[in-house]
Amino acid sequence: MADTLFFNGDILTMETAHPTAEAVWVKEGHIVAIGDLAHIEKQVTYQTERIDLGGKTLLPAFTDAHIHLWKVGDLLTFMLDLRGVNSVSEMRAKLTDFAQKNPQNPWILARGFNEARFSDGQMPNRDDLDAAVPDRPVYVIRTCAHIAVLNSLALSTCGIDRLTTAPEGGEIRKNLSGLPSGVLTETALGLVRPHLPEYAAAAYKKMILAAQDALLRCGIACATDPAVHPELLEVYRQMERDQALLIRVVAIPIRVPDGDDQPLPLPQLFASDFLKIDTVKFFSDGGLSGKTAAVYKPYLNSQAHGTLRLNFGFFLTCAKEAQAAGFRIATHAIGDAAIDLVLDVYEAIAPENTRQLRHRIEHLGLPDAVQLARMHALKAFCVTQPVFLYELGPNFRQYLPAFYLNEVYPYRSVLDAGVSLAFSSDAPVVRDFNPLMGIQNAVERLDLTGAAIGPHQKITTEEALRAYTLGAAEANGDQAFSGSLSPGKQANLVILNQNPLKTAMHQIANIEVMETWVKGVRRY
Secondary structure, eight states: OOEEEEEEEEEEOOOSSOOEEEEEEEETTEEEEEEOHHHHHTTOOTTSEEEEOTTOEEEEOEEESSOOHHHHHHHHHTSEEOTTOOSHHHHHHHHHHHHHHOTTOSSEEEEEEOGGGSTTOOOOOHHHHHHHOSSSOEEEEETTSSEEEEOHHHHHHTTOOTTOOOOTTEEEEEOTTSSEEEEEEEGGGGGTGGGSOOOOHHHHHHHHHHHHHHHHTTTEEEEEEEEEOHHHHHHHHHHHHTTOOOSEEEEEEBSSOTTOSSOOOOOOOEEOSSEEEOEEEEEOOOOTTTTOSOOSSOOTTSOOOOOOOOOHHHHHHHHHHHHHTTOEEEEEEOSHHHHHHHHHHHHHHGGGOTTOOOOEEEEOOSOOHHHHHHHHHHTOEEEEOTHHHHHSHHHHHHHSOHHHHTTSSOHHHHHHTTOOEEEOOOTTSSSOOOHHHHHHHHHHOBOTTSOBSOGGGOOOHHHHHHHTTHHHHHHTTOTTTSSSOOTTSBOOEEEESSOGGGSOGGGGGGOOEEEEEETTEEOO
């Protein structure tokens, strides 16, 4: 293993007691010493490699505490990426071209459109997809992954017609003739899942390897993949056995897949340096960008309140079982109504939490002060995505009334309430999973048009850096060996060409990742 001394740069430790250092000595994958250069140089040997940082900045490698790793890889390898399309006609053209170039694909699968970017703001429907690809089933997932559109052949293949009933917590939208429009939401996506082509283990591995390489280039040494299904979980296990994982993966198995009314069996708890399985995932609602997050007050110019995907009794039973087996719980909750449901369940199981497991709320889009106080009392983590403000901000401004818009993703209030904050990207819901972009978004709170969203909820660059390093490691339960630079911790490091703390906030995303080290080995 490497024996390396880093010096002559800005070294940020993320440790409150000693936030900066002159040097870091790494040996056998761990930090041996950190602090004064002259003192450490007395301990190293002639075999120690000395790396002069030349004024660059070294800090703990980033942790993305919520990113769909294999789905990021799918868009890099197999699936058509529609993120960034600006019209239905552009989307149709891309689908037609992709179908022509992939005649062997039994289904045409794509993801990433956002109708708020279209000039008419209209959701595409079956007719649009029929015009693009009439001879094969087409399944197009919206950027949020809570809404999808099917063409007529796909609807027929899945047995979805005017008489089909949507599962609880989902919707089959109809056109003026009473026929399915092709648009499905939330749990109704489960009606499609059994009919989609199954990926082989080799295909999943190809996706994960592609995503892993992309994350290392962004300085990410640990990724938390939420909503992992059993087949994918086995692929992660095999890759861990084969030593194919170069970053740490925290895999969070899904408990109740879309459309199912019974939970999947709990997996086995597992932990090694490169794979951890100790948390299970639930979905309580949808997303704000597609108006499916469950809210008490209706969306702007609408009577819609979103969708609650779980009922209290069923959720409580499943959560109790998971906690009793030693699993932490991570629940997707964005709207204020969904957040209350999750907190009600977390409070109900708290007396039986003898292991003092710290549960998580994923996203946390619209919490109020009372809900944040409840989270603080429960010691629940907020695992959230500041890049949403930038990429999905135009949706928020279009769909949220002012009182919601001013308080959406309120990071200042989260920290002031004493709630532990962890940052992530939720890619591929968004295109940009560079942590430095997320940090800039948390500090600036501007959407991609330059419009401010809740500017009073800005946090500092230092606070945002912590949320992408030590805060994210804490949410994963990894703080004992990751997230900051101190003796005994793993040498997971990132070297940047500039110090974020000395960079203008509108330039943070332009900082370059020069190197990424995982357990003392340079991986990028």
